[in-house]
Amino acid sequence: MTMVQPQVQNVVQELAARISHDDVLRCIRCGLCAYTCPTYRVEECESMAPRGRLALVRAVIEGKLELSPRFAEKFYDCVLCAACTSACPSGTKADAMLLEARHVLFDAGLVPEPVRGLLERLETRHNISGEENAGRLVWCSNMEHAPTGLGRSQAETVYFVGCVGSLFPMSFSIPQAFSQTLDLAGVEYALLGGEEWCCGYPAFISGDVELAREMAAHNLEAVRQAGARQVVVTCPSCYHVFTHVYPELLGEEALAGLKVLHATELLADLLESGALRPAAVPIRVTYHDPCDLGRKSKVFQPPRRVLQAIPGLELVEMASTGANSLCCGGGGNVESSAPALVESMAGRRLAEALDTGAELIVTACQQCKRTLSSAARKRRLRLRTVDVVELVWQALEQTHSGGSR
């Protein structure tokens, strides 16, 4: 990672070269996207709305505005949820331009301080937490039965755990639940341990494309070294980066012969074929679509199929759902620089969940779970959030132990 000093003129040219005037002009400034933008709805100011952010790009390209740290802030406080793009009647690809702006800002050395810290950790440790990457398998250590993938270096399938599940104790339950489910279903899989690096998405959306490319190349190589033909992930961002960003970084052929699945796609098939038989879980739940999995990768049905395969479970949808789903606030690496903003965004999503009368929020993302749970705690709400793989394992464990729990 090399930090170039701000060279304003160059940056402006760079911005103009990477974001075409025609593309920004496609925005007719109607303002509709503000209604669905989670940052606007919390702050209610135009500089936190997609239209405002695009107007800034445009003003720079047209020579009406100079670059500044305040300008950069407006791009790093967007959660990159893509709700704007999906709402836009004129077909403006707002989120893609907002991301492109981050890439240019990174090259100009205009990255906010907390993001810079993250990038340094990624570069030196290959993960977001900054701990030794060799410790990526600590989540296995206190399990009653060690996951079979632990000792396996070669397999058809690699379970790519991702940084949060690997290194944040609060999220260990996700890989624990999923690995045991795979074992129960008899799926053979390998875990990459220290050879698994961050998927590259945090680097990519922070603007460091080169670092992201390096991580992508390393991870694909590690998967191939394991002789795998399939990668399964529990993290939606890992899923999105493998399926949508790796081809962009390394070329379409980089994924040749490799299938990438989100855990819910695999689970839906295993549950529907009867390979896994969950016990009844008679509760009413609502499903929160993670942006990277739903709107940005179009995986809407598999998690719902998984939930519907659990006997007794009632699924109710929130007011905004599927492609229109509201971001929990946890995206875009905004958390490190604007925690209060993230908390308020989560609060709006929790309000929608409460409106459904559900007893539990189910999501398919460790980050959404973390964001929603901590906001619920702050608000003293009794509404818990779990990852769908945890709920599935809970139901399987009951069958397993004869429904004694």
Place this chain on the structure above:
Amino acid sequence: MEISREFVQELEEIVGPTYVHTDPVDLQCYAFDATFEEWRPDVVVRPATTEEVARVLRLCHEARVPVIPRGMGSGLAGGTVPFPNGGLVLSLTRMNRILEIDEVNMTVTAEAGVITADLQAEVERRGLFYPPDPSSIKHSTIGGNIACNAGGPRCLKYGVTKDYVMGVKAVLADGRVFSAGGKPIKYVTGYDLPALLTGSEGTLAVVTEALLRLTVKPTVVRTATVVFHDLDLASQAINKVLWAGFVPATLELMDDTTIHTVEEYLHIGLPLDAAALLIVESDGRDEKVVDDEMRGMVEIFRAAGASEVRVAKDEKEREALWKGRRSVSPSLARRRPHKLGEDISLPRSAIPEAIRRIKGVAAKYGLPIAIFGHAGDGNLHPNILFDRRNAEEWARVQQAMAEIFAIALELGGTLTGEHGVGIMKRPFVPQALDPVAVEAMWRIKRALDPHNILNPGKIFPTDMKV
């Protein structure tokens, strides 16, 4: 406009530093609305209460700083753009609480910054209904709707915003707060100030709260599309429907250019040889009554020469029928980078002639002009499509626009039906209004805002001076 550091500090004391913006990055975000007009303000202030608005205005009144009230900036007349001397943009979006829903009297009291769609959703939860439905319900505010007297497809049957404003709380240019109007439906004690403020485009006072009338939510809707190969036949058919005593909830029209543009974008099988496509709706609370009304209207349309009538059988088909109309804006945007959406309003009988003449203008200047609008009330939106970066093309657009206004006026119509005058239609006001009427308006303006600080440079012709 120079704004002093002390002035900014005083503003910060009133609303808190977080809600005063002077960084060029923030100012740029408030330089525009949904038009292509662009003028940067000198400061943006985002108050949270009527009291804060009042104190900000008092300060501006003393310092003679222009104040430009702003809702969500979806305006189509440049009304919230700080033209020509910058000034202070007063953004009301933080004032977004619904204060009271009175179910017995069927009213809602809300702050000016409430998003219209949010207000509608909230009253609908209780079975009530706020009918004004500008297509911008999700990106406009109650305050903006009142300031522009917004209308929508439903207004033939249900009326426009002004028919629902029963009362306001507002702040005068000098910072004094007043309330006017109230819950009685009949209210003639004194001048009707809520009506005066409705449509005043932020030039007379800043609305901070509104008391709005509600009705009961219709539960049954039927939708049909009707195709005509001849504009005159369409127009006569519409008259027959209305003469028969039917009041359709919606009567929307798309001309052939619009039909072609939408079809190119969506490929949904719109009739490319049609002269006009109508969308007709009937609504109410009794299925039989609504069905009968729709059947009656369909019979009249058929007898009057419609070449095709399609009635939606269910919600899915209804959505499909609306899809074409809803996609008009985006499909136009894909055709050319800029569009100038005009908003002329005509006596209903003049619609066919107006469309024919506007087509003449399109041919004369070599510009695509798509015409759609509300056939029931005579409000048409001719949209000129162009690329503003081409100076010669832009000059043609301006000439075409002037001719369209002239056509509207010649046919007994007016410049704007729901978007307002703002900056863009100012030069045409002297042609559109009686000079004595303009003078009377200007006197009202000066009586309420002697230093002309409230949204200067809007509505009135350029030669009006304080």
